[in-house]
Amino acid sequence: MSDYIYLFRTTADARRAAMGSPELAQQSMQRWLAWLRDLETKGHVKDRGQPLENEGKVVRGSKKVITDGPFPEVKDLVAGFMIVQARDIAQAAELAKGCPILEGDGAVEVRPVMAMNF
Amino acid sequence: MQLDEHLFRRESARMVAALTRIFGVHNLSLAEDVVQDAFCRALEVWKVRGVPDNPSAWLMATAKNRALDVIRRERTATTFAPEVSRMFDSEWTLAPVVDEAFASEVIRDEQLRMMFSCCDPRLKEEVQIALVLNILCGFGAQEIAGAFLAGRAAVEKRIARGKQSLATSQRLFDLTDDDVADRLPVVQRALYLLFNEGYHSVSADTVVRTELCREAIRLTELLAADARTGTPATCALAALMCLHAARLPARITGAGELSALSDQDRSTWDASLIAHGLALLDESARGADVSVYHLEAAIAAAHVQAPSVDGTDWHTVVELYDRLLAIAPSPVVALNRAIAVAQRDGAASGIAELEAISDADRLAAYPFYRAAFAELELRRGRTAEAREHFEAAMRLARNAAERRFFQKRVGCCGSDQ
Numbered sequence: 002m003s004d005y006i007y008l009f010r011t012t013a014d015a016r017r018a019a020m021g022s023p024e025l026a027q028q029s030m031q032r033w034l035a036w037l038r039d040l041e042t043k044g045h046v047k048d049r050g051q052p053l054e055n056e057g058k059v060v061r062g063s064k065k066v067i068t069d070g071p072f073p074e075v076k077d078l079v080a081g082f083m084i085v086q087a088r089d090i091a092q093a094a095e096l097a098k099g100c101p102i103l104e105g106d107g108a109v110e111v112r113p114v115m116a117m118n119f
Numbered sequence: 120m121q122l123d124e125h126l127f128r129r130e131s132a133r134m135v136a137a138l139t140r141i142f143g144v145h146n147l148s149l150a151e152d153v154v155q156d157a158f159c160r161a162l163e164v165w166k167v168r169g170v171p172d173n174p175s176a177w178l179m180a181t182a183k184n185r186a187l188d189v190i191r192r193e194r195t196a197t198t199f200a201p202e203v204s205r206m207f208d209s210e211w212t213l214a215p216v217v218d219e220a221f222a223s224e225v226i227r228d229e230q231l232r233m234m235f236s237c238c239d240p241r242l243k244e245e246v247q248i249a250l251v252l253n254i255l256c257g258f259g260a261q262e263i264a265g266a267f268l269a270g271r272a273a274v275e276k277r278i279a280r281g282k283q284s285l286a287t288s289q290r291l292f293d294l295t296d297d298d299v300a301d302r303l304p305v306v307q308r309a310l311y312l313l314f315n316e317g318y319h320s321v322s323a324d325t326v327v328r329t330e331l332c333r334e335a336i337r338l339t340e341l342l343a344a345d346a347r348t349g350t351p352a353t354c355a356l357a358a359l360m361c362l363h364a365a366r367l368p369a370r371i372t373g374a375g376e377l378s379a380l381s382d383q384d385r386s387t388w389d390a391s392l393i394a395h396g397l398a399l400l401d402e403s404a405r406g407a408d409v410s411v412y413h414l415e416a417a418i419a420a421a422h423v424q425a426p427s428v429d430g431t432d433w434h435t436v437v438e439l440y441d442r443l444l445a446i447a448p449s450p451v452v453a454l455n456r457a458i459a460v461a462q463r464d465g466a467a468s469g470i471a472e473l474e475a476i477s478d479a480d481r482l483a484a485y486p487f488y489r490a491a492f493a494e495l496e497l498r499r500g501r502t503a504e505a506r507e508h509f510e511a512a513m514r515l516a517r518n519a520a521e522r523r524f525f526q527k528r529v530g531c532c533g534s535d536q
Contacts, residue, residue, distance in 0.1 A: 016159060017155060017159060019162075020155055020158040020159050020162060021155070021259070022257075022258075022259030022260075022261070022262075023127040023128040023130075023131040023158075023257040023258075023259065024127070024128060024257075024258070024259050024261070024262055025259065026127040026131075026155075026158040026161075026162070027122075027124075027125070027126065027127040027128065029162060030122060030127070030161065030162055030165065030166075031122060033162065033165075033166045034122060034165070034166065034170070037166060049166070049167045049168075050167055051167060052160075052163040052164045052166075052167050052168075053163065055159075080163075081163060081166075081167075083167075
């Protein structure tokens, strides 16, 4: 088993739309919890990650300019992350197919954690 | 930790009540933004740390903190609720005032005030009901449209129109005002229609229907529990809802099939709801006032207390229908009365009563009118006539469950020869 990071990518709009009415919020939450429970019972979850605030700062370039994160306009916002364990990248990607973020046109970026064999 | 099935809907209504107390009803959309924000935070945090032991308290605390953020950020630019906003200038008074708005008795009170504000007689009944469902029950336009067989766009328009009217009001309805008594019947009627929508709805979705009934009962109980609004008529309305709702599981089977009163398994009626309904009916008897709700509740009580259809006190039921017709004439009431007369005096008398309904043309599209003829013809052995009426009812059926129900009854009329 190797470690893979899931980066959850979405837009601010899609994120709000998923919680747009109490009924939708209920459904989104239930889907997430069900997906996580499933991964967990199968022993794939190594670290659930940490919740991230919506807003932050961006430090950019050699001039080290600090700007507020203008996240509402960002088309591709990192909404969160977690670490899973899978046989190989193919399985890690397959497991990500159940992620509810995909319903709202978001994406899960699956990145192998570099193995250190020394 | 298992997630309660209606957590977000229920908490949305409570949070909106608390937040409108702070922000003012003219900032309703700001309150709704804060609620949505709390939901988004819940998703992010719960999926990492799991559902907290007390999810309601977690959501309330989150909404409260967001409310404080909003006030601190916008107190110079935005006018908040006139009743409390002068307390927002100082940090010493800000937190206690916001805390107080989230106390459960304050939330209850604010929900009542919101209910009265939604039921503004200047708004159409359909708008009032859509508003109540949206703000006080947390249903989205999609769910309301599903329950009412209306288009989503139409429901969205109703909600928008209602909210527009709310936004222009200075404050929520004041329950210490003299006009509580004038507004109360409008509120009762909206809740009554809301319940009926759930109980008789032509929507086939039994889950939605049960939820509508449950919400109507919850709001009516809220009304009944308050000294200013818990009049005998309110208690009678709550009684009527409980006594009907007790039969709901038997009326629609697990497979979504309608079941006639005579076929219902009375042991599946909800005994505790019946007991509660009968207690409310007792309570409604203080005072001399006899409302439509009293009479309808008394009829429902006669049914739930009877051991069988034949063992029902049909004399009393007919008498109650007579009184109901006298104060609130309607062809549907007349139809139900005719069925009760048939039980008391025989099928022929029932048919005579059906034929005598003065405004029967208003029942032309109502499948149960033809079905009533059919049942009574069948009872007096005229199977050909019965079959014809059942077939007519089937053509008028408004959903698949009704169609299957009449289809089955056609089958009871024997073969064609």
